[in-house]
Amino acid sequence: MKILITGAAGLVGSHLARRLSLEHDVAALQHADLDITDREAVGRTISDVKPALIFNCAALQVDESERNPAMAQAVNAGGPGYLAAAAREVGAEIVHFSTQYGFDGEPIDRAAYTIEDEPRPVNVYGRTKVAGERAVRDACARGYIIRTSWVYGSGKNSFLCNVHAQLRAGKKVRAIDDIWSSTTYVEDLIDRCLEIRGTRRYATYHVVNAGVCTYYEFALEAGRLLGLARAEIDPLIEITHERDMRRIAPRPRYTPLRCLVSEELGFPPMRDWRAALAAYVRRDLE
Numbered sequence: 001m002k003i004l005i006t007g008a009a010g011l012v013g014s015h016l017a018r019r020l021s022l023e024h025d026v027a028a029l030q031h032a033d034l035d036i037t038d039r040e041a042v043g044r045t046i047s048d049v050k051p052a053l054i055f056n057c058a059a060l061q062v063d064e065s066e067r068n069p070a071m072a073q074a075v076n077a078g079g080p081g082y083l084a085a086a087a088r089e090v091g092a093e094i095v096h097f098s099t100q101y102g103f104d105g106e107p108i109d110r111a112a113y114t115i116e117d118e119p120r121p122v123n124v125y126g127r128t129k130v131a132g133e134r135a136v137r138d139a140c141a142r143g144y145i146i147r148t149s150w151v152y153g154s155g156k157n158s159f160l161c162n163v164h165a166q167l168r169a170g171k172k173v174r175a176i177d178d179i180w181s182s183t184t185y186v187e188d189l190i191d192r193c194l195e196i197r198g199t200r201r202y203a204t205y206h207v208v209n210a211g212v213c214t215y216y217e218f219a220l221e222a223g224r225l226l227g228l229a230r231a232e233i234d235p236l237i238e239i240t241h242e243r244d245m246r247r248i249a250p251r252p253r254y255t256p257l258r259c260l261v262s263e264e265l266g267f268p269p270m271r272d273w274r275a276a277l278a279a280y281v282r283r284d285l286e
């Protein structure tokens, strides 16, 4: 099958490209190859490549979006709309990634968010990602919207991706203990996306590992998986709070996700976040 991936240098895009290239003819387009905000370039590229399936992994991240709302709107909402329209033109399906940041995360300890909950984003990234979902739905009936949360895997410089390596090297980390979400191992995300695509059920999905944690709990578990004793882990983790991080964009506090469509389709819950993290740590240290 001919598959086109946008944002292919990013965390999700690079892992998807590697996995799908084993079995398919993949055009893995990085930002420099295709800027999804360029409507004409999107149309031309899709009509040249004629993919059967498009994965849109391009996005402007959270703080960058707050700094530059016009660019956020263009990348997170406009571009997905162009891609979905171009998909429709060539008869392709589109998988578009979205986020738990569409929700406001209040109150703490509420039930996990489902597709029945109204989006109520608290930052520019969330607002533009919600607009991107709408743009994809409006432009292409053969679309899968995959909302995911706190994704980690090899190759990216982020807290979730690196905390185990930092602890292993005896380096100190700062870990936030007052925001909670679902976490998602990128390999599990890809497995479930491929299962979903196999159903041809065009809908909005929540794809995350089971359970909920803070960054602090994630760091503790990473240390435990490395075989470190609590007395060795504690001095390496400085607990911090979201407000003390002085990040540009506000973050929702409590955003675990639950997937009603997967339940309806009879998919088993994805493995618990601790089992997924164990698989990542094992694989990354091999």
Ligand SMILES: NC(=O)c1ccc[n+]([C@@H]2O[C@H](COP(=O)([O-])OP(=O)(O)OC[C@H]3O[C@@H](n4cnc5c(N)ncnc54)[C@H](OP(=O)(O)O)[C@@H]3O)[C@@H](O)[C@H]2O)c1
Residues within 6 Å of the ligand: 006, 007, 008, 009, 010, 011, 012, 013, 030, 031, 032, 034, 035, 036, 037, 056, 057, 058, 059, 060, 061, 075, 079, 096, 097, 098, 099, 100, 129, 147, 148, 149, 150, 151, 152, 156
């Ligand atoms: N990572 C997470 O925790 C997480 C959580 C929830 C949802 N998601 C969603 O999952 C998807 C993939 O995220 P990710 O973590 O893989 O992001 P990422 O690592 O930041 O990768 C995004 C990629 O998009 C590219 N990009 C930015 N603007 C572009 C444009 N105008 N045209 C084409 N490419 C452009 C970036 O390239 P440059 O860097 O060169 O600009 C980057 O390679 C996104 O839709 C994101 O919203 C991610």
